[in-house]
Amino acid sequence: MSDARSRIFARIASGRGQALPSPEAIAAERAGLVPDASATQPTFTEQDTLARFEAMATSERLTATVAHIASLEDVPAAVAAYLAAKGLPAEAAIAPVLAELDWSGVNASTAITPNQPVAVTLAEGGVAETGSLIFRSGPETPMLHNFLGLHHVAVVRKDGIGRYLESVFGPDAPALPRIMSLVTGTSGTADIEAVNIRGAHGPRYLHILMVAE
Amino acid sequence: MSTALRSPANFKRDAAEAVTKPSLKIALDRTTGLLQRRRVDVLKAYPEFEATREVAKNIKDHTLAHLDHYLAEFEKNATAAGAVVHWAETPEQACKIVIDLCRQADAKSVTRVKSMLGEEIGLPKALAAAGIERVETDLAEHIIQLADEPPSHIVIPAMHKTREEVADLFAHHHKEPKIDGEVGTLVESARGELRPKYVAADVGISGANFLIASTGTVVTVTNEGNAELTTELPGMHIVTAGIEKVVPEPQHALVLLRLLARSALGTEFTQYTSFFTGPRREDETTGPEAMHIVLVDNGRTQMLASEMRPMLRCIRCAACINHCPVYGAIGGHPYGSTYPGPMGSVLTPALQSLEVAKDLPHACTLNGRCQEVCPVKIPLPDLIRSLRDDTWRRNLVPKPAKLAVQAWAWVAVRPSLYRLVSGLANYALRLWAGPRGMIAKLPLAGGWTQGRDFPRPTGPTFMTQYKRRQGR
Numbered sequence: 001m002s003d004a005r006s007r008i009f010a011r012i013a014s015g016r017g018q019a020l021p022s023p024e025a026i027a028a029e030r031a032g033l034v035p036d037a038s039a040t041q042p043t044f045t046e047q048d049t050l051a052r053f054e055a056m057a058t059s060e061r062l063t064a065t066v067a068h069i070a071s072l073e074d075v076p077a078a079v080a081a082y083l084a085a086k087g088l089p090a091e092a093a094i095a096p097v098l099a100e101l102d103w104s105g106v107n108a109s110t111a112i113t114p115n116q117p118v119a120v121t122l123a124e125g126g127v128a129e130t131g132s133l134i135f136r137s138g139p140e141t142p143m144l145h146n147f148l149g150l151h152h153v154a155v156v157r158k159d160g161i162g163r164y165l166e167s168v169f170g171p172d173a174p175a176l177p178r179i180m181s182l183v184t185g186t187s188g189t190a191d192i193e194a195v196n197i198r199g200a201h202g203p204r205y206l207h208i209l210m211v212a213e
Numbered sequence: 214m215s216t217a218l219r220s221p222a223n224f225k226r227d228a229a230e231a232v233t234k235p236s237l238k239i240a241l242d243r244t245t246g247l248l249q250r251r252r253v254d255v256l257k258a259y260p261e262f263e264a265t266r267e268v269a270k271n272i273k274d275h276t277l278a279h280l281d282h283y284l285a286e287f288e289k290n291a292t293a294a295g296a297v298v299h300w301a302e303t304p305e306q307a308c309k310i311v312i313d314l315c316r317q318a319d320a321k322s323v324t325r326v327k328s329m330l331g332e333e334i335g336l337p338k339a340l341a342a343a344g345i346e347r348v349e350t351d352l353a354e355h356i357i358q359l360a361d362e363p364p365s366h367i368v369i370p371a372m373h374k375t376r377e378e379v380a381d382l383f384a385h386h387h388k389e390p391k392i393d394g395e396v397g398t399l400v401e402s403a404r405g406e407l408r409p410k411y412v413a414a415d416v417g418i419s420g421a422n423f424l425i426a427s428t429g430t431v432v433t434v435t436n437e438g439n440a441e442l443t444t445e446l447p448g449m450h451i452v453t454a455g456i457e458k459v460v461p462e463p464q465h466a467l468v469l470l471r472l473l474a475r476s477a478l479g480t481e482f483t484q485y486t487s488f489f490t491g492p493r494r495e496d497e498t499t500g501p502e503a504m505h506i507v508l509v510d511n512g513r514t515q516m517l518a519s520e521m522r523p524m525l526r527c528i529r530c531a532a533c534i535n536h537c538p539v540y541g542a543i544g545g546h547p548y549g550s551t552y553p554g555p556m557g558s559v560l561t562p563a564l565q566s567l568e569v570a571k572d573l574p575h576a577c578t579l580n581g582r583c584q585e586v587c588p589v590k591i592p593l594p595d596l597i598r599s600l601r602d603d604t605w606r607r608n609l610v611p612k613p614a615k616l617a618v619q620a621w622a623w624v625a626v627r628p629s630l631y632r633l634v635s636g637l638a639n640y641a642l643r644l645w646a647g648p649r650g651m652i653a654k655l656p657l658a659g660g661w662t663q664g665r666d667f668p669r670p671t672g673p674t675f676m677t678q679y680k681r682r683q684g685r
Binding site: 017021026115132147204 | 243248258263271272275278279280281284285300302303350351354369376396397399401403404407409435441442456461463464465470480484487491494496497499515517518618
């Protein structure tokens with residue numbers, strides 16, 4: 001425990017001028033800080049959670065494209081179709097979690113390079129409110145795969161898409177990984193004259209494969 | 214304007230110089246105008262804004278009232294996740310901790326994500342003094358690093374630069390510059406220049422938008438994706454953060470996140486919102502092996518105990534800056550510190566001293582727009598007025614100004630004398646203005662008329678007219 005720490009804590013305590021309330025009293029006040037989360041959540045015109053997610057993700061600002069597939073087994077074919085439509089070679093870096101799929105139509109590797117043209121990854125879920133994808137780091141889902149590609153193809157199961165940001169931290173959510181990233185559209189910058197430009201450092205193109213099963 | 218000469222003490226001189234730069238005015242008008250319009254548009258679709266502001270204010274006030282409790286909780290949980298928490302009272306201590314960590318990692322090159330706290334503590338200079346190469350990865354920070362200038366805005370640090378000026382910089386500094394007059398091509402040029410530097414860095418340094426006590430998590434937001442590339446590739450991740458950044462739980466960060474991007478850039482959400490909890494885990498093969506979090510006081514505990522406490526609610530969105538007419542005329546540099554505009558006029562006296570920053574609270578029209586747009590309801594005009602009061606009581610107001618105010622006060626409490634003097638002054642001003650209607654030069658008011666004309670009074674004083682109309 002450093003001297004700096006104890007002096008900082010002493011100044012906070014003396015500035016308050018009274019004793020710190022009991023942990024129970026603080027917890028009680030803390031529990032009431034957001035009396036009703038829905039009062040802070042934007043209301044949507046779309047009734048349907050998935051429709052809102054898709055509308056947000058493909059909005060003019062987020063610039064993602066979406067394709068619908070029936071099951072995870074369809075991912076390699078959907079990736080091949082995307083690459084063909086973009087006029088790209090049939091090559092991609094894939095997250096290890098997707099390596100079990102039959103990639104016979106695409107030259108797929110779990111290795112990634114700094115100037116990776118295309119990377120394919122699996123999102124844990126999404127958020128309809130913001131059109132965000134949720135990525136968690138882990139041995140099967142390395143985080144860099146979501147950032148190094150110029151084209152990012154992200155796979156997400158429809159049942160993993162929640163309505164509001166609060167769903168990411170719901171009571172059933174697993175403990176936080178080393179990094180959890182909410183990815184909302186493509187990498188962008190407004191740093192020169194506030195003009196919105198895509199592909200600043202991360203992906204310029206985001207293609208989302210929504211899996212029905 | 215080089216970094217070395219910056220001081221809020223030079224505010225008057227630098228502001229006078231700034232208002233005469235046409236390219237600065239163009240850059241400021243293009244950018245603040247756009248940000249104001251976007252904010253209005255995004256809030257049209259978010260009628261919950263007012264209710265959310267109130268919740269956000271309560272979250273921050275609760276945390277600040279129990280700051281030691283929440284800092285201890287954050288420290289405990291971050292440590293449990295494998296991070297190392299350091300404490301610094303001063304900028305010097307904070308920089309020393311960071312430099313020592315860089316040396317420990319044998320770092321030759323560090324990448325950095327824009328962090329205003331990093332600027333506040335002078336980290337860029339400290340790294341240079343230690344002989345460590347610093348690569349700014351935020352596009353705007355990259356631009357001003359090339360220009361060797363300080364940031365002029367806390368969200369868009371290169372706001373003062375036009376695209377033409379950026380093109381000149383890239384043409385001069387980039388290995389393979391790409392320039393064709395389009396902003397998109399300039400962004401492409403920077404992407405190509407910076408990509409290899411991410412890979413080569415030994416340490417990645419970021420700030421924190423929020424610290425979550427219940428999980429020991431550091432939250433960053435960027436639109437570029439540079440925070441993740443900066444922190445994920447090197448072996449060590451260092452976070453520098455102010456102690457006021459802590460919030461109790463993830464759900465509280467979510468409420469503040471709903472306000473942050475809307476207020477800052479007029480968008481619903483930032484593109485990349487990341488939650489960092491500890492270093493690389495046992496089952497992982499990528500990610501930093503060490504995570505260090507440097508928590509900095511630098512005057513915040515004094516603010517906590519003073520009238521300036523509401524300022525610690527600030528989430529650094531810059532809405533107040535984007536709506537400030539004074540900032541809109543002079544840009545960020547004359548403020549002479551990391552934080553410009555209304556929030557800077559309150560923070561800089563607290564972080565440095567009122568003596569050195571005494572002109573900042575006076576450079577305010579008290580129009581109140583900053584308070585209207587502040588997502589955490591900081592009463593900025595009240596705080597600025599209170600600082601003005603302090604400059605008066607601590608005798609920091611220049612003698613002539615003090616004498617003038619005292620003379621005015623003496624006259625003002627004598628109504629018939631006041632009416633006589635103001636009537637005469639009104640008559641003299643109208644005579645002096647002549648048929649042109651504007652006054653370009655006025656004795657004793659050179660400070661005013663140097664930058665703008667003084668309007669001719671439109672008629673006799675209110676009291677004269679009131680009398681003439683017999684009280685109707």
